[in-house]
Amino acid sequence: MRFLPRYINLQFFGWWIAFSGFFQLVWVSGTIFFGMSAFIDPIAEQYGWSRAAMAGAISLQRTESGIVGPFIGPLIDRFGARIPMFVGTILTTLGFFWLARTDGSIVTFYFAFGTIALGVSIGTVITTTTIIGNWFIKFRSTALTIAFLGTGLGGLLIPLLVWGIKAYGWRTILDYIAVINLFIGFFVMIFMRHKPEQYGLLPDGIDKDVILTNQIAKYTNDSEISMDTKQILKEKSFWLINLSFGITGIALSTVMVFAIPSLSSIGFDPYVGAFVLTATSVLLFIGRLIIGLLADSFDKRYLLCITFALIGSGTLIFGMLTEVWHIALFVILYGVGHGGTVPVRFAYLADMYGRKSYGTVIGITTTTGAFFGILGPIYAGYIYDQYLDYTIAFTVIGLLTFLAIPLILMVKKTEAMN
Numbered sequence: 457m458r459f460l461p462r463y464i465n466l467q468f469f470g471w472w473i474a475f476s477g478f479f480q481l482v483w484v485s486g487t488i489f490f491g492m493s494a495f496i497d498p499i500a501e502q503y504g505w506s507r508a509a510m511a512g513a514i515s516l517q518r519t520e521s522g523i524v525g526p527f528i529g530p531l532i533d534r535f536g537a538r539i540p541m542f543v544g545t546i547l548t549t550l551g552f553f554w555l556a557r558t559d560g561s562i563v564t565f566y567f568a569f570g571t572i573a574l575g576v577s578i579g580t581v582i583t584t585t586t587i588i589g590n591w592f593i594k595f596r597s598t599a600l601t602i603a604f605l606g607t608g609l610g611g612l613l614i615p616l617l618v619w620g621i622k623a624y625g626w627r628t629i630l631d632y633i634a635v636i637n638l639f640i641g642f643f644v645m646i647f648m649r650h651k652p653e654q655y656g657l658l659p660d661g662i663d664k665d666v667i668l669t670n671q672i673a674k675y676t677n678d679s680e681i682s683m684d685t686k687q688i689l690k691e692k693s694f695w696l697i698n699l700s701f702g703i704t705g706i707a708l709s710t711v712m713v714f715a716i717p718s719l720s721s722i723g724f725d726p727y728v729g730a731f732v733l734t735a736t737s738v739l740l741f742i743g744r745l746i747i748g749l750l751a752d753s754f755d756k757r758y759l760l761c762i763t764f765a766l767i768g769s770g771t772l773i774f775g776m777l778t779e780v781w782h783i784a785l786f787v788i789l790y791g792v793g794h795g796g797t798v799p800v801r802f803a804y805l806a807d808m809y810g811r812k813s814y815g816t817v818i819g820i821t822t823t824t825g826a827f828f829g830i831l832g833p834i835y836a837g838y839i840y841d842q843y844l845d846y847t848i849a850f851t852v853i854g855l856l857t858f859l860a861i862p863l864i865l866m867v868k869k870t871e872a873m874n
Contacts, residue, residue, distance in 0.1 A: 464598070467661070468657070468660075468661030469591075469649065469655070469657070470588070470592055470599065470652060470657075470661060471599070471602075471661075473588055473599075473647055473648065473649065474600075474603050475602060475603075476643075476644045476646075476647035477584040477585075477587075477588055477602070477603030477604075477606065477644070478602055478603050478604075478605055478606040479640070479643075479644060480580060480584060480606065480640065480641075480644040481580070481581075481584070481603060481604060481605075481606030481607045481610065482606040482610045482613075483606075483610065483636070483640050484576060484580050484581070484606075484607075484610065485607035485608075485610030485611065485737075486609075486610035486611065486612070486614065486617075487610075487613065487633050487637070488576060489607065489610065489712055490611050490712060490733055490737065491610075491614060491617050492713070493614075493715050493717070493729070493733065494614060494617045494618050494621060494716060494726070495617075495626055495630075496713070496716065496717050497716065497717055497720060498621055498626045499558070499565070499626060503560050503562075505562060505565075506837065506841050507717060507840050507841060508837030508838045508840075509562055510837065527819070528540055528577070528578055528582050528583070528815070528819055529582060529586065529813075529815035529816040529817070529818055529819025529820070529822075530685075530813075530815060530816045530819070531815075532582070532583055532587070532815035533586070533812075533813060533815040533816055535650075536587075536648070536649070537583045537586070537648040537650065538645055540578050540579055540583050541578075541579045541580075541644070541645045541648060542579070542645060543575075543578055543579065544574075544575045544578035544580060544583070544641070545575065545579050545638060545641025545642060547571055547572075547574050547575030547579075548571075548572050548576055548579065548637055548641070549634050549635075549637050549638045550575075550634075551568055551569065551571030551572030551573075551574075552572060552630050552631070552633050553630075553631065553634045554567070554568035554571060555568040555569060555572065556626075556627040556628075556630035556631050556634070557627070579641065581822075582818050582819060582822055584603060584644075584648075585600065585603070585802050585818055586814055586815040587648055588600055588603055589803075589806045589811060589814045590650065590651045590811050590814065591649075591651070591652050591659060591660075592659055593659045593660055593811075594659075594660045594752070595752060596752070596803045596806055596807075597748055597749070597800065597803040598748070598749055598752055600748065600802050600803050601744055601745065601751070601799040603799075604744055604748070605741055605744050605745060605748075607737075607744075607795075607798070608737050608738065608740040608741025608744055608795055609737065610737060611737020611738070611740065612734055612737060614730045614737075615730045615731060617629060617730070618716075618726055618727060618729075620632075651811075659811075683809045683810055683812060684812060684813055685813045685816050685817075688809050688813060688816075689820075693808065693867045694817075696863050696864070696866050696867050697804070697805070697808070697821070697864065697867055698820070698821055698824040698825075699860075699863055700760075700764070700860040700861075700863040700864040701821060702824045702825050702827065703828060703857060703860040703863070704763075704768075704797065704857050705832075706828050706832035706853055707767050707771045707853050707854065707856075707857045708767065708794060708829070709829040709832050709833055710771075710833050710835075710836050710849070710850070710853055711770075711771060711774060711790065713832075713833040713836075714836050714837070714840075714846060715729055715732060715733050715736075715774075716729030716730060717729075717840075717846075718774070718846040718850070719783075721840065721844065721845065721846060722777075732783055732786075732787060735787045735791070736786075736787050736790060736794075737791070738791070739787055739788055739790075739791025739792050739795065740791045740792070740794050741795060742791070742795065743763075743766075743791060743792030743793065743794070743795030744795035744798065744799060745795075746796070747759055747763065747792075747795070747797075747799075747800060748796065748799040751799065751800045751804075752803075756800050756803065756804040756807065757804075757864055757867060759796065759800050760797060760801070760804065760864050761861045761864060762793075762796070763792075763793045763794075763796040763797035763800065764793070764797070764857060764858070764860045764861050764864070765793070765858070766790065766792055766793025766794075766796075767789075767790060767793035767794060767857055768793075768855070768856075768857030768858045769789045769790075769793075769854070770785075770786050770789035770790025770791070770794075770854075771790065771853055771854035771857060772850070772854030772855065773785055773786045773789065773790075773854075774786045774790065774854075775846065775847050775848075775850025776847060776850075801821075805817050805818065832853055835853075836849035836850070
């Protein structure tokens with residue numbers, strides 16, 4: 457009995473790369489993307505720091521992704537993933553150890569979290585996504601969906617973090633995270649290979665022995681777009697995509713950072729916030745699975761519009777929730793939207809511009825997303841410090857998200873696609 461579709465042939469190494477990406481993203485999302493929300497209140501209350509100051513530090517992850525993205529992407533395109541992953545793993549591990557030894561100085565906190573952010577930016581999403589994209593063409597959306605399903609399951613770690621922080625203190629938990637991070641980083645690095653052609657293979661696991669030589673050339677060259685960085689930067693479509701992704705990124709970053717603090721501010725126990733994030737991650741997993749798999753068969757622009765609408769609606773509801781059923785509605789809308797948008801974004805970029813400069817494209821897109829992503833948490837933290845309420849911030853950000861829909865619909869096929 458098969459538990460996987462027939463086209464997922466585990467004899468093809470590309471699928472093992474996708475599954476290793478899944479394992480990596482379970483950890484990264486559980487401890488950083490989702491998990492850092494559990495550390496905000498304990499650290500802020502111990503040192504009396506404002507929420508805006510805390511949000512500024514956590515936003516460094518997006519800032520440094522934006523700074524290093526344009527440099528890491530071309531390096532991966534040229535040399536592969538292992539060196540960036542090694543450096544990123546070491547930096548992230550050292551950053552967690554340093555963060556656990558924060559002595560009450562906000563400057564030390566910023567430097568420590570900045571080290572974590574730099575390591576994550578170099579060694580995780582940009583790197584893994586580029587490599588997976590290089591190994592697939594026809595089944596690219598499916599492979600990326602498998603990897604990014606890990607971010608959904610990562611939310612299951614949050615209740616464990618909240619319990620651990622209460623039982624043992626946030627410093628001890630950060631030390632544990634540092635040690636585990638080192639082992640996971642090196643384990644995933646073992647599976648990373650640059651491109652299938654370097655190992656005598658073809659993308660998607662196409663068997664060279666059963667197709668003619670001229671068909672191999674046609675499959676690897678004529679059947680996919682191949683644009684260099686200079687061509688891509690001249691495309692209006694590229695900047696429309698960047699802007700739409702950036703606008704929705706404001707909501708994604710703000711909700712993840714302030715989910716637990718926002719619920720605590722209206723009287724919910726931190727455990728409730730943790731379980732809300734966990735439930736969101738479950739719906740994120742479901743949305744990613746369904747929408748991500750559909751992306752190999754349907755127009756990705758329309759799927760992106762659906763995810764943008766879900767994210768905007770969920771964020772609006774989160775800003776105005778007062779009843780338990782509001783929380784349930786938020787979890788469904790936001791979870792499915794957030795889950796579905798990520799693999800479709802990365803697959804759409806590869807479809808539009810090809811594998812030749814795929815790492816560079818992801819790096820530049822990450823830079824744009826970082827610019828927008830740091831604004832949301834800082835804005836929400838400032839609003840809370842002024843009014844002791846997050847309603848205004850989430851309402852404004854939710855409405856803003858809907859602007860991404862007409863932007864992505866304006867995108868036309870590139871000249872190369874035509």
